[in-house]
Amino acid sequence: MIVNYETTEEQSLIQSSVSSLLSEKLPVDRLREVGHYFGAVEQSIWDDLVGIGLFGLGLSEQQGGIGYTLLEEIMTIFAMGENLVSVNLLAQMIAIHLAEDKDTLQRLMAGEAKASLLAVTDPQTAWLIDGDQATHVVILSDGLALQTIDQFTAASSAELIDETVSNKVIKHEFPPLPRSEHSDRLSLYCSAYLAGMAKATTEMAVAYANTREQFGHPISAFQALKHSCADMHVRAEAASSQTLYAATTFNLNDESTRITETACSRLLAQQAAFTNAKANIQIHGGMGFTAECDAHLYLKRAHVLSILGSSRLGERERILKGK
Amino acid sequence: MQILDTPEYRQFREQCSDWLHENTPKEIRPPEGEAMRQFDLQWQRKQYEGGWAGVSWPKEYGGRGLSVFEQLVWHEEYARAGGPPSGSMFVALSHAGPTLIVCGTEEQRSQYLPPILKGEENWCQGFSEPGAGSDLASLKCKAVIDGDELVVNGTKIWTSYGHLATRQELLVRTDPNEAKHRGITWVICDMDSPGIDIRPIKAMSGLTHFAQIFYDDVRIPLSNVVGEVNQGWKTTMSTLGFERGTGTIPHQMELSKKVNELIEIAIELSAKQSAGELIDLDITMAELAQLKAEAAALRSLTAAQVARGATQEVPGPEGNIVALYFGELTRRVHAATVELLGASGLLRDQAHNYPVEYLESFKWAIGGGTSEIRRNVIAERILGMPKTKLSV
Numbered sequence: 001m002i003v004n005y006e007t008t009e010e011q012s013l014i015q016s017s018v019s020s021l022l023s024e025k026l027p028v029d030r031l032r033e034v035g036h037y038f039g040a041v042e043q044s045i046w047d048d049l050v051g052i053g054l055f056g057l058g059l060s061e062q063q064g065g066i067g068y069t070l071l072e073e074i075m076t077i078f079a080m081g082e083n084l085v086s087v088n089l090l091a092q093m094i095a096i097h098l099a100e101d102k103d104t105l106q107r108l109m110a111g112e113a114k115a116s117l118l119a120v121t122d123p124q125t126a127w128l129i130d131g132d133q134a135t136h137v138v139i140l141s142d143g144l145a146l147q148t149i150d151q152f153t154a155a156s157s158a159e160l161i162d163e164t165v166s167n168k169v170i171k172h173e174f175p176p177l178p179r180s181e182h183s184d185r186l187s188l189y190c191s192a193y194l195a196g197m198a199k200a201t202t203e204m205a206v207a208y209a210n211t212r213e214q215f216g217h218p219i220s221a222f223q224a225l226k227h228s229c230a231d232m233h234v235r236a237e238a239a240s241s242q243t244l245y246a247a248t249t250f251n252l253n254d255e256s257t258r259i260t261e262t263a264c265s266r267l268l269a270q271q272a273a274f275t276n277a278k279a280n281i282q283i284h285g286g287m288g289f290t291a292e293c294d295a296h297l298y299l300k301r302a303h304v305l306s307i308l309g310s311s312r313l314g315e316r317e318r319i320l321k322g323k
Numbered sequence: 324m325q326i327l328d329t330p331e332y333r334q335f336r337e338q339c340s341d342w343l344h345e346n347t348p349k350e351i352r353p354p355e356g357e358a359m360r361q362f363d364l365q366w367q368r369k370q371y372e373g374g375w376a377g378v379s380w381p382k383e384y385g386g387r388g389l390s391v392f393e394q395l396v397w398h399e400e401y402a403r404a405g406g407p408p409s410g411s412m413f414v415a416l417s418h419a420g421p422t423l424i425v426c427g428t429e430e431q432r433s434q435y436l437p438p439i440l441k442g443e444e445n446w447c448q449g450f451s452e453p454g455a456g457s458d459l460a461s462l463k464c465k466a467v468i469d470g471d472e473l474v475v476n477g478t479k480i481w482t483s484y485g486h487l488a489t490r491q492e493l494l495v496r497t498d499p500n501e502a503k504h505r506g507i508t509w510v511i512c513d514m515d516s517p518g519i520d521i522r523p524i525k526a527m528s529g530l531t532h533f534a535q536i537f538y539d540d541v542r543i544p545l546s547n548v549v550g551e552v553n554q555g556w557k558t559t560m561s562t563l564g565f566e567r568g569t570g571t572i573p574h575q576m577e578l579s580k581k582v583n584e585l586i587e588i589a590i591e592l593s594a595k596q597s598a599g600e601l602i603d604l605d606i607t608m609a610e611l612a613q614l615k616a617e618a619a620a621l622r623s624l625t626a627a628q629v630a631r632g633a634t635q636e637v638p639g640p641e642g643n644i645v646a647l648y649f650g651e652l653t654r655r656v657h658a659a660t661v662e663l664l665g666a667s668g669l670l671r672d673q674a675h676n677y678p679v680e681y682l683e684s685f686k687w688a689i690g691g692g693t694s695e696i697r698r699n700v701i702a703e704r705i706l707g708m709p710k711t712k713l714s715v
């Protein structure tokens with residue numbers, strides 16, 4: 001199989017129009033204000049997100065979508081990770097692929113119906129992430145299921161390591177759902193998001209090192225930091241290249257290869273996000289340890305992503321066994 | 324970004340596959356020495372006779388002139404057919420030949436290129452010195468012009484296949500008053516010249532693949548200079564433009580194969596265990612899955628680099644990403660193989676000779692550019708971090 005990485009003009013346009021919108025309206029520093037947590041700013045620009053064609057981007061025209069593929073969706077998601085956008089956007093995108101009736105599909109694409117992720121943590125418990133405005137939930141339990149939110153009532157709030165994300169604990173019977181192609185699709189969404197985070201933390205670390213001066217020159221002149229940043233860059237590139245490869249070959253692969261390629265992407269992207277977030281904090285020195293510096297936001301969000309349809313053992317099993 | 328899947332590519336792939344399966348040598352490649360060299364030359368000759376010599380060389384110089392994506396297909400099929408490494412033909416095909424193509428005179432090209440393609444001559448590289456490794460530009464091997472000849476005195480080290488090569492691409496300092504990369508000349512040296520003393524060096528694997536070479540008043544005609552006298556650095560840099568990201572594909576494919584082999588070994592071993600499956604033990608599983616994921620990423624990074632090779636006017640520093648990733652990963656894969664096998668992993672005389680492969684693997688993070696230098700290049704040329712100047 002020959003995968004040609006040269007982006008087409010259309011792909012470049014899709015990617016840049018989304019990343020411009022996100023940099024402008026959802027920059028990461030919005031998360032310095034408590035009022036901007038829980039996907040609040042995302043809600044306020046919901047019409048812009050609908051307008052740019054994010055929802056239904058990778059659904060075929062035949063099925064009622066915009067007519068691009070998983071690959072184009074993935075290309076827009078890197079920027080979401082860079083800007084620590086609410087995972088509601090990923091929920092909305094996957095919900096559209098899960099929708100079984102035309103009416104629900106149209107309402108999701110128009111943004112009238114709003115989906116949030118409901119991550120099952122044990123057979124009677126699930127966590128509703130950023131679900132304040134949700135009309136629908138995407139149940140994450142190995143397999144995925146799209147349902148309306150009415151049958152679920154929140155028992156309590158349980159604040160997470162990531163203060164910018166809201167978490168409502170739902171008590172319900174959650175029977176295991178078999179993994180499907182959609183599970184892999186969502187996992188690649190998460191991989192792209194994580195790869196975006198890995199890239200953003202690299203850029204943040206380099207920018208800081210280039211401006212912070214000690215011993216008479218920028219600390220970026222010290223080889224230890226140069227090597228740390230070089231490794232961050234390589235990790236981020238490996239994660240994004242692999243995720244793009246998996247997305248490009250998604251429909252051509254047999255099921256077992258698709259599962260393996262997806263799991264390879266998720267494992268590496270998760271590690272890249274974690275390792276780079278930690279290295280970024282370290283390079284920021286004392287400042288990196290503060291709440292004021294944005295570095296901690298990337299670390300905390302990486303932990304939230306790590307429990308969304310993924311586990312340490314799960315990814316490794318899927319890599320080795322292809323199921 | 325897309326899959327390239329046209330009837331032309333499919334047809335081409337079949338063509339490669341058919342010829343390779345028919346013609347790939349069935350005998351085991353000798354591990355070292357003159358026998359290994361003869362094997363490499365003969366395989367080159369066979370590829371020449373089959374019309375497959377110089378896949379990346381332009382047609383006008385006797386090559387196949389394949390596009391980067393066609394080269395990718397060739398390399399994939401080559402690995403599938405179990406093709407041997409280019410070994411002692413590597414420098415001639417991937418470095419010396421391309422340098423002559425880009426910078427050589429017509430006479431030099433017509434004299435030296437055909438014997439390479441035909442598998443009649445192979446080359447080695449006389450670049451590094453005991454005092455000039457990462458800091459190549461500080462090389463000291465001296466050449467003085469005497470009439471229409473250069474007289475060379477000095478020494479080169481880490482010359483891969485130096486003891487088994489017909490010719491050498493040799494970097495000498497022709498202007499001692501110029502520092503560093505100024506005053507260097509690129510010259511073709513015949514390895515049977517009087518005054519050349521070749522001392523093979525044994526690697527820690529036990530194999531002897533490279534040598535130190537001493538030059539004692541070695542005379543080389545000025546007509547052997549490639550490019551201009553004192554412009555050797557320019558000649559060397561121009562060769563970099565030839566490398567379009569396809570050079571690493573054979574290594575990447577071999578490594579993916581190795582990882583799958585490693586997983587099979589683990590499964591085989593687990594079948595012999597009485598208590599549970601080894602493959603399910605957390606430690607082993609975690610390590611194997613990690614290696615497999617990284618091998619997949621290496622494949623993806625390589626493909627991304629090939630696309631850059633197809634579109635960039637002048638190759639940028641991104642090739643260092645693939646080289647760094649490969650160097651680090653191959654070392655870990657080979658280490659894992661030996662460790663996984665326990666005591667039997669230490670035995671030298673097995674069909675696979677894992678200890679030797681493992682010890683050999685250390686060179687990938689050192690030769691051709693250490694991992695540390697590659698990280699410096701990535702930091703400086705991709706990330707825009709400053710050069711490190713040590714305060715005295």
